[in-house]
Structure formats: structure tokens, C-alpha cells
Amino acid sequence: MEEINPLINMIVFGAFVAVTLFIVFRVSRRKATENEFYAAGRSFSGRQNGVAIAGDYLSAASFLGICGAIAVAGYDGFLYSIGFLVAWLVALLLVAELLRNTGRFTMADVLSFRLKQRPVRMAAALATLAVCFFYLVAQMAGAGGLVALLMGFEGTLATSITIAVVGILMIVYVIVGGMKGTTWVQIIKAVLLIAGAGIMTLIVLFMVQFDFNELLARAVEASPEGEAILAPGLKYTNPVDFLSLGLALVLGTAGLPHVLMRFYTVPSAREARRSVVWAIWLIGIFYLFTLVLGFGAGALVGPETIREAPGGENAAAPLLALALGGPVLMAVISAIAFATILAVVAGLAITAATSFAHDIYASIIKRGDVQPGAEVKVARITVVVIGVIAILGGILAQNQNVAFLVALAFAVAASANLPTIIYSLFWRRFNTGGALWSMYGGLIACVLLIVLSPVVSGRETSIFPDADFAIFPLANPGIVSIPLAFVLGVIGTLVTKQSADHAVKQAEMEVRSFTGAGAEKASDH
Amino acid sequence: MPDSDPIAERSLQMQASPEFQRLRSRFMRFIVPLTVLFLAWYLAYVLIAGFAPDFFATRLGDSYITVGLLFGLAQFVSTFAITMLYSRWANRVYDRDAEPLREQMEHAAMVGGR
Numbered sequence A: 001m002e003e004i005n006p007l008i009n010m011i012v013f014g015a016f017v018a019v020t021l022f023i024v025f026r027v028s029r030r031k032a033t034e035n036e037f038y039a040a041g042r043s044f045s046g047r048q049n050g051v052a053i054a055g056d057y058l059s060a061a062s063f064l065g066i067c068g069a070i071a072v073a074g075y076d077g078f079l080y081s082i083g084f085l086v087a088w089l090v091a092l093l094l095v096a097e098l099l100r101n102t103g104r105f106t107m108a109d110v111l112s113f114r115l116k117q118r119p120v121r122m123a124a125a126l127a128t129l130a131v132c133f134f135y136l137v138a139q140m141a142g143a144g145g146l147v148a149l150l151m152g153f154e155g156t157l158a159t160s161i162t163i164a165v166v167g168i169l170m171i172v173y174v175i176v177g178g179m180k181g182t183t184w185v186q187i188i189k190a191v192l193l194i195a196g197a198g199i200m201t202l203i204v205l206f207m208v209q210f211d212f213n214e215l216l217a218r219a220v221e222a223s224p225e226g227e228a229i230l231a232p233g234l235k236y237t238n239p240v241d242f243l244s245l246g247l248a249l250v251l252g253t254a255g256l257p258h259v260l261m262r263f264y265t266v267p268s269a270r271e272a273r274r275s276v277v278w279a280i281w282l283i284g285i286f287y288l289f290t291l292v293l294g295f296g297a298g299a300l301v302g303p304e305t306i307r308e309a310p311g312g313e314n315a316a317a318p319l320l321a322l323a324l325g326g327p328v329l330m331a332v333i334s335a336i337a338f339a340t341i342l343a344v345v346a347g348l349a350i351t352a353a354t355s356f357a358h359d360i361y362a363s364i365i366k367r368g369d370v371q372p373g374a375e376v377k378v379a380r381i382t383v384v385v386i387g388v389i390a391i392l393g394g395i396l397a398q399n400q401n402v403a404f405l406v407a408l409a410f411a412v413a414a415s416a417n418l419p420t421i422i423y424s425l426f427w428r429r430f431n432t433g434g435a436l437w438s439m440y441g442g443l444i445a446c447v448l449l450i451v452l453s454p455v456v457s458g459r460e461t462s463i464f465p466d467a468d469f470a471i472f473p474l475a476n477p478g479i480v481s482i483p484l485a486f487v488l489g490v491i492g493t494l495v496t497k498q499s500a501d502h503a504v505k506q507a508e509m510e511v512r513s514f515t516g517a518g519a520e521k522a523s524d525h
Numbered sequence B: 001m002p003d004s005d006p007i008a009e010r011s012l013q014m015q016a017s018p019e020f021q022r023l024r025s026r027f028m029r030f031i032v033p034l035t036v037l038f039l040a041w042y043l044a045y046v047l048i049a050g051f052a053p054d055f056f057a058t059r060l061g062d063s064y065i066t067v068g069l070l071f072g073l074a075q076f077v078s079t080f081a082i083t084m085l086y087s088r089w090a091n092r093v094y095d096r097d098a099e100p101l102r103e104q105m106e107h108a109a110m111v112g113g114r
Helices: A006-027 A034-042 A046-057 A062-075 A075-102 A107-113 A117-151 A156-207 A210-223 A226-230 A241-253 A256-265 A269-300 A305-308 A312-365 A374-397 A403-426 A430-451 A478-495 A500-517 B005-016 B016-049 B051-055 B067-113
Strands: none
Touching: A006 A062, A006 A117, A006 A269, A006 A312, A034 A269, A034 A312, A034 A374, A034 A478, A046 A156, A046 A256, A046 A269, A046 A312, A062 A075, A062 A117, A062 A269, A062 A305, A062 A312, A062 A500, A075 A107, A075 A156, A075 A256, A075 A269, A075 A403, A075 A430, A075 A500, A075 B016, A075 B067, A107 A312, A107 A403, A107 A478, A107 B005, A107 B016, A107 B051, A117 A156, A117 A256, A117 A374, A117 A430, A156 A210, A156 A269, A156 A312, A156 A374, A210 A226, A210 A305, A226 B051, A241 A403, A241 A478, A241 B016, A256 A269, A256 B005, A269 A305, A269 A312, A269 B067, A305 A312, A403 A430, A403 A478, A403 A500, A403 B051, A430 A478, A430 B016, A478 B051, A500 B005, A500 B016, A500 B067, B005 B067, B016 B067, B051 B067
């Protein structure tokens, strides 16, 4: 693609980095308390947090991936986006407010509220770190893969350098700005992403005189698959595998630790509710944009051109921008795609660091006996460690097909986290045994099934194409691991004994979750 | 931590009180059917897409709009509708009922000398 002008791309991207860094430094506090560093002093409004949630959730896979999938495979890309949206109803109806009322900083706070502190907190922290790790490596490797496409760089060295730059920026944002800085990065990114996609959608619709049928007609004409793009079946050929993926998407979102942590940045459950309502509207409208952009890219750029471009399907949205508005619009859209990755990885990094510092270091290792400020210091050091691991993981994985890692993160969230969240909030009898069985069972089942799946071995596209130990036929473990984790929660509860203070702690959590009595308040400093 | 028994006792009392029971069951009566509904509706959508793609491929008249596209857009509409329905109910009904109970708990906490 000679049309790429790396200079314009770099200028636009550089401007984004400069503005966000400026804001992050302005909101930073050297001596941040835990409340400030982990939860931004619970000072964001529901609307701000809703925008930040959209910024946290809409990853490059949502934008470039879904546009590309619709451009090439038509309907199946759209099918994929719907799971990501409907999932938010689980968060809205069952999780957001009750969780805001009972926790302080992390998912483990809620899960260990009425159960045996140390073992449950450990399990929840491990599940948190696993989800963050899978998601982070996927994002980092993806960031590298986008370089050839967006900046016109090629080769392993250039890709590795870009991954390192993304990692270093992530570390700076989180160390300096804490949750407040990270949230502002996510807000700015969400506004840019949704506005950018919205403008492109308007241009596409304008070109077909706002006749969606005409757009579909042109996409069908441009596609070698013809009318098949209007119906399911081109991308997801195994319906059981897709059902498995769909379950993980719809039940996983409300168990994603970086999403859950966002509910602590608002002052009350009512604001948490408002955040989710805002997030659902923004995310839903964004996915409607991607429907137009995907078919628009199919119609105006053509699936064959997209497939042959560096970056493949991911090139659909930038190439559409080039077709619509020339190199400048393409530069803007490319820079937004990068901003998207940065905001998502920053959210993951602060979540993982909080979980390590608050759950593992302060609560488990130090048993709650920590000097003021020590916890935040540990969190900041953890961010650096996580950043280095993410950079190395991203560099190692850059030539692998890592799309499965995102699906795996959702499957782990749906199997290891969601059953225990639901049971501790709604099932009075649920106890420590049930939580441990369900969390470890769900986590191990997911990872084991992926290792034994065609993703890892047995096919040409596998990580180890020469070996074959794929005894599990599906690429997505959810259909087995999610029901299994729910069942293990019940069995574990029934076969283990309740602790002596079970009824009291349960009553305390239930009253607090439903009424909000004693919930963490905003701190005004 | 100072003696935590008062919170524990108050929580047990509150949990057993008819007001709290009413609040909780009202919540469950609203949330559970809605949750079952949207999960079943999403599951039905995914199952039809997977096992009856020909039905989704049916075109409306001689347009390029398919049944599948309408079902997909209907998922968006239902998600937005449930969101607004819940948010209205929670803002008007649930908060109104929960607020006095929260005040009661927190007031008792202050009187209880904590």
C-alpha cells in the first residue's frame, strides 16, 4: 500500500499520546492513597464512567476485527458483535450495583466478603491475573501486527519496537496517573473511536443516499461469495463451536475483572447503574456503526483487496477510511486504532496490578498489616513487572494467531468468575468450598480444554501443527467449562461444611448489597 | 476492628425483617424473568443462526434485507429496551424502597457508637 503516509499517521498518533500524557500528569498524585490509585477516589460521574467503560471494552478486535469480519464474511461478523452487546445486560441486571455496594477495589473483595478470606481471595486473584494476562498478550501481539498495516513498517524488529513502545506508554499512564489517569485515557479514546466510526458511517450512508438496502446490494456485488454474505455460515462453520463462543461472550463480560473494577470509580450504586446504561448505548451504537462500516468496506474496497492487504481483515476499516477520505482520514483512523489498544492495555494493567498489590500482597502475604503508602508502591512496581511480561509475551506471540486468547479470556471470566459472583450474591447457602471448587474447576477446565483443542495442536493453523493431542474438538471451551463451574459450585457447597459465622456474614453481605448500607463512599481529596 | 457484633446483629435483624424480604423478593421478581427472557432470546438467536442458517438467509421480498439481519437488529432493540425498562424501574421503584432501609442501617450504626 503505497498510499500509506507514515508521517501523517505518526503526527496524529503523536498528538494523541501528547494530549493523554499531559492529562495523565495533570491528574497524577505522587502520594496517592489506595482509594485514589485503585478507584480514582470514586469521583467519576456515571456518565463519565460509562464512556470510560466503552473505552475499556471496545478493543481493536471490536473495531478492526468486526469491521473486517463483516467486510469479508458478512453476516457472521455481525453475529459476533451481538454477543458482546447482549452480555452487558448480565452486568446491568445482576452484577454492577450489588458488586459496587459490597466491594472496595477488586473482584476478590466481593467474592471473599462472606467466605473464608485467604483461600477465596487467592483463587479470585489468580483468576483475575489469568484473564488479564491472556487479554493483555492478545492485545500486545495484535498491536505489533497492526504496525505493518497502519504505519507502513515491516519486519520483526519494527513490530517488536512498536510492542515495546505500547508497553512503555501503558506503564507510564498507569504508574503516573493511576486509575484516574487510565480512566481519562479511556474516555478520550472512546470519544475519538465512536466519533471517528460515526463520521465514517455517515459518509458511507451518504454515498448510498441513506439506503441500507443499496449498500447491501453493492456489498453482494463486490463479494466473491455473493448473496452468502447476507446470512450466517461463512466464518463460523461449526454451530456448536459458535454456541460455545456465544455463551462465553454473553456470560464472560460480567466476570471480566477490568470491567468490574470500573464500577468502583463512581460514588454509588446508582451511578454504577447509570454507567452501565451509558455504556450499553455507546457500545450498541458503535456496533451498529461497524455493521455499516463492514458492509461499506466490502462494497467500496472489496473483500479480495482486503484479504491481500498487510494485516488482512484488520485492514478493512483503515482501507475504507482511505477510500472515503484519503490519506488524512486513514491516518486519523489508524491513530485511533492505536489509541484503542493503548487504552485497553492500560485498563488491564491497572486491574492486574491492583489485584496483585491489594489481594495477594496486602491481604494474603501481609494479612492486612501494611504501612500507609506501601500498597500503592507495590502496585506501581507490579505495573512495571506486568508491562515487561506483556512486552515479552507480545513479542513472542507476534507471529502466532492469538485471536483465541481473547475468547479464552472471556471463557475464563464466564467459568471461573461469574458462577461465584452470582452464587455469593444470590444463593444463601453457598460457601467457601463451593467457591473454590467452582473457581479452580472453571479456570483449570478452560485452560486444559484449550490445550487439548485444535487451537494448540492437530491442524495446520495450530500453534504446534506437527503434534496432535487435540482430543477436544472445539476451539471454545465455554460450552463445557461454564456449566461445569456452575455444577461444581453446587457440589462443593453441598459436600463441605459451613463456617460458624456463615449466617451472619451472609446476612451482612445480603443487606449491604441490596440496600447499599455501608458501601464505600467517594473521597473528596 | 471494634466489636463487630452490632453490625452482625443488625444485619440478621434487617435480613429477617418484612421490609427487607419485600425488597429482595421484589428485586428477584423483576430481575429473574427479565434475565431468563433475554438469555433465552439470545440463545434462540445463536441456535437459529447455527442450525437453521437457511431461515436467516430468507430475503424480504426482492430486497437484500434478510430475516437474519432483522433478528440481529431485534437483539439490539431488545437490549436497549430492557436497559431502559430496568433503569426506569430501578430509579423509580427500587431506590425508593431501598433508601429507607439503608438509612435505617446507617442510622443505627451511628447510634450504636461506631
